[in-house]
Amino acid sequence: MTAPLTPQPPHDENPHGPRQAPHVPQPSEAAAPYRYEEDGPGMKTEVAQAAVTAVVVAVSGVLLGLVWMWLAPRVPLISDGEAVYLKDTEGEQAIGVDGTFTLLALAFGVLSGVIVFLLHRRGGIPLVVGLAVGGLLGALLAWRAGIWLGPETDVVAHAKSAGKGVVFDAPLELKSKGTLLAWPVAALAVHLGLTALFGPRDPEPCPTPYYGEPRDDARPEGTAS
Numbered sequence: 485m486t487a488p489l490t491p492q493p494p495h496d497e498n499p500h501g502p503r504q505a506p507h508v509p510q511p512s513e514a515a516a517p518y519r520y521e522e523d524g525p526g527m528k529t530e531v532a533q534a535a536v537t538a539v540v541v542a543v544s545g546v547l548l549g550l551v552w553m554w555l556a557p558r559v560p561l562i563s564d565g566e567a568v569y570l571k572d573t574e575g576e577q578a579i580g581v582d583g584t585f586t587l588l589a590l591a592f593g594v595l596s597g598v599i600v601f602l603l604h605r606r607g608g609i610p611l612v613v614g615l616a617v618g619g620l621l622g623a624l625l626a627w628r629a630g631i632w633l634g635p636e637t638d639v640v641a642h643a644k645s646a647g648k649g650v651v652f653d654a655p656l657e658l659k660s661k662g663t664l665l666a667w668p669v670a671a672l673a674v675h676l677g678l679t680a681l682f683g684p685r686d687p688e689p690c691p692t693p694y695y696g697e698p699r700d701d702a703r704p705e706g707t708a709s
Contacts, residue, residue, distance in 0.1 A: 538614040542625060545629065546626070553630045559653065563652075564648060581658070582658055582663055586666050589666035594670050596667075620668045622667055627658060
C-alpha cells in the first residue's frame with residue numbers, strides 16, 4: 485500500500501521547525517493610501533478670483549451702456565409750447581429700446597460666461613457667485629450710463645430749448661426692469677453649461693484596502709491555526 489501524501493513545506497521553511505501562519509501585511513507595511521489632490525485652487529484664491537471677476541464684469545457694463553445708447557431707437561417727442569407729446573403715438577420705439585438692451589445684455593452675458601470659464605476652469609461656487617453679481621451690477625451700470633450719456637433727461641427743459649413744434653429725442657429708459665436680469669442669467673447658463681460639458685472631472689475613488697485576519701477557508705492546507 486502507498487503511504488498517504490502529506491503536504492510538503494515550502495523550501496524556505498524548516499521542515500523540523502514549528503509551522504507558522506502566513507504573514508498578513510499590516511496597514512503600516514502597505515503602501516500609503518491614495519490621496520486626492522485639492523480640487524480647485526483653494527478657498528482664499530477662489531474668493532479673490534470671484535471678487536476680481538465681479539469687478540471686471542461690472543465695469544464692462546459701461547461698454548454695454550455706450551453700445552445701447554448708440555443702437556437703441558430714439559423716441560421722438562414734440563412740444564406745442566404748453567405740453568410735450570409723442571410725435572408718433574403708434575410707434576414702437578419704446579419697445580425697441582427695451583429689446584435692444586435685452587439682446588445686448590444677453591450677448592454680454594454669453595461672452596462673459598465663456599471668458600470666465602476659459603480663464604478659470606476649476607472655479608467653484610465663489611466664482612459663479614462673482615460672475616452673477618458682476619453681471620447684475622454691469623447691467624445696472626449700463627442702464628444708468630445709457631441714461632446719463634443719452635439724450636437730455638429733463639424733458640421740460642429740453643422742450644423749451646428745442647422750441648415749439650420742434651421734434652427732439654426722449655431720454656432713454658427701460659420700461660421693464662426685468663431686462664436687467666438678462667446679463668447674469670445668460671452668464672450663469674453659459675458658464676454652467678460649459679463646466680458640465682468641458683469642465684475637469686473628479687477622479688474615481690480608490691478602493692480602500694482591508695486589513696484583517698484571513699478566513700479559515702483561505703488558510704493553506706496543513707497550516708496551524
